[in-house]
Amino acid sequence: MYEKDFTVIDSFSGAGGLSLGLQQAGLNIKLAFDNNKYAVETYGKNFRHPVLLESIENINGNDLLKSVGLKRGELSLLAGGPPCQGFSVQRRGEDKDARNSLVLEYARLIEELKPTFFLMENVTGIKNKRGASYVQEILELVTKMGYHTQMETLNAADYGVPQSRKRVFIVGEKPINDRVFFEFPKKKYQPENYRTVRDAIFDLPTPPEDFSDHPLYPNHRKERLSEMNRIRISHVPQGGGREFIPEELRLECHKVSVEKAGHRYVYGRLAWDEPAGTITARFDSFTRGKFAHPVENRSITLREGARLQTFKDDFVFSGTKVEVAKQIGNAVPPLLAESLGYAFTEALRKRKEFNRSENRAYVYN
Known part of the structure; x- marks a missing residue:
């Protein structure tokens, strides 16, 4: 039920996976913003509320509140995941990274808006050595603002997404008389009944051979492959990777053992009856991961990736192939976001009821 x-x-809304799930749970999305023009174009096509093409550094909290007709402290939830490259395991050099300023900007926006809740999403890398300082910094800042915080790692497969995808979520809440009401959603699925690749994409027809979009399914288009890559992937069984490619057909860098070369899942194929692995921003090519179709000798299409992320077929993406893959791979799966959304609506209802009971107690006592 919609709760006005x-x-x-x-914030950092991307194509709108998080917004879509929260909206499906009954939350009232008033506004979104992102600095990627293709993502903003996609977002604008799929939602009725405003979306701004703007970087957080140029966003003023007072202006945001005026534009949505709210006062400071009236917003229920500020959502988003400020990207942070400073803790990347691939990155070398100093632990501090100028791009971490986005974390400080997000904290500034929390201070300017004073929402009842905030939600931050990020990769599990925030728990590694570099990420720990990132987490500590944001937690210290919001604690000084009066927020109680909780942090959990959630696997999207536990919430009905046909994909093993672990992400860290931090929730901050303004307590009422030292009480907090938010609880992370309980798991809905177990490994034995996870939704699978078959559940997600089996009914999709083979995309047209002429590399055009399928007439009934937007973004469902076959990508061109070299003849050698078609031969290579033909040797890989469901769930397998490059180790199944005959050595004489492998790239030179793949002719050493899998353990020594790393990246064992490149040139990999999805399995019908298992969840997909994490859909990344470059899932559009099986040369970058386990992204080949379970039985056809091709990479999965953008639409198949979108389904594995639980976007419905009427959600249309804008931009180049690379940009659309990035939008899909970077999104919070809408079905996971919906479970989080119901957790927020439940907490907000409990807060309302608690405030009513406190007021009644004050009146009658």
């Missing part, structure tokens, strides 16, 4: 008073601003 349960308001949300989605």
Whole structure:
């Protein structure tokens, strides 16, 4: 049920996976913003509320509140995941990274808006050595603002997404008389009944041979492959990787053992009856991961990736192939976001009821 008073601003919104799930759970998305023009174009096509093409550094909290008709402290939820490259395991050099300023900007926006809740999403790398300082910094800042925080690692497969995808979520809440009400959603699925690749994409027809979009399914288009890559992937069984490619057909860098070369899942094929691995921003090519179709000798299409992320077929993406793959791979799966959304609506209802009971107790006592 739609809750008009349960308001949300989605920052770093991307294509809108998080917004879509929160909206499906009954939250009222008032506005979103992102600095990627293709993502903003996609977002604008799929939602009725405003979306701004703007970087957080140029966003003023007072202006945001005026544009959505709210005062400071009235917003229910500020959502988003400020990207942070400073803790990347691939990155070398100093632990501090100028791009971590986005974390400080996000904290600034929390201070300017004073929402009841905030939600931050990020990769599990925030728990490694570099990420620990990132987490500590944001937690110290928001604690000084009066927020109680909780942090959990959630696997999207536990919430009905046909994909093993672990992400860290941090939730901050303004306590009422030292009480907090938010609880992370309980798991809905177990490994034995996870939704699978078959559940997600089996009914999709083979995309047209002429590399055009399928007439009934937007973004469902076969990508061109070299003849050698078609031969290579033909040797890989469901769930397998490059180790199944005959050595004489492998790239030179793949002729050493899998353990020594690393990246064992490149040139990999999905299995019908298992969840997909994490859909990344470059899932559009099986040369970068386990992204080949379970039985056809091709990479999965953008639409198949979108389904594995639980976007419905009427959600249309804009931009080049690379940009669309990035939008899909970077999104919070809408079905996971919906479970989080219901957790927020439940907490907001409990807060309302608690405030009513406190007021009644004050009146009658």
